Amino acid sequence: MGYRNNKFYCDSTSSSRNQNNDVPVFRYSDILLMKAEAILRGATPTQGQTALSLVNQLRAVRTTSPAWTSVTLDDLYKERCREMAWECWHRNDMIRFGKYEGTWGFKTDAQTFHRLMPIPASAIILNPKLKQNPGYN
Structure with missing residues (x-):
């Protein structure tokens, strides 16, 4: 019962349990969001990238996500929730962003x-x- 996660599809051509599709452990979008978070928390921007430019670089890949004009840690947390859904990072993010002790x-x-x-x-x-x-x- 419930919803099926179709983020990473099964290999329909495989006749054994040895699937020919890898599930990523770290994705480039996660790296961009980590760097944006580090900059928002006080790290020095490198290569001319700002937290806003990094998040907008990720959002530009999606055709349904308009660019932002500003970004806060709370905005970044919500973006991580959307981007990293079904990838088992949410508990860590909740602890890091101070949301874990809340009621939900x-x-x-x-x-x-x-x-x-x-x-x-x-x-x-x-x-x-x-x-x-x-x-x-």
Whole structure:
């Protein structure tokens, strides 16, 4: 049930599980957005690129996205949400942009210790020197 992610299609010509289509780990659009974020957070622009020019370079590829005249960190966060959908970066982005502790969907818990995952009990049994992350005792 639910929606199917058609961002990266299956290889319909393959007769085995060895698909002839790669799923990218890092995309050029992600690199552009990372650089734009770094500039917005205080890094020195290089090669004449600004955060605005980098975001507009990405938006120019899409025919439905008009160029922006200004960009803020919140705008950049929303652009990452659109561009990186289904690519498992959203949780990291929410933490980095300070949105993770907010309420959304069914989530109402705002405890900051949830930024870290608990260490599995099986790992602690194998290595007793591991200490459980705070909040999960």
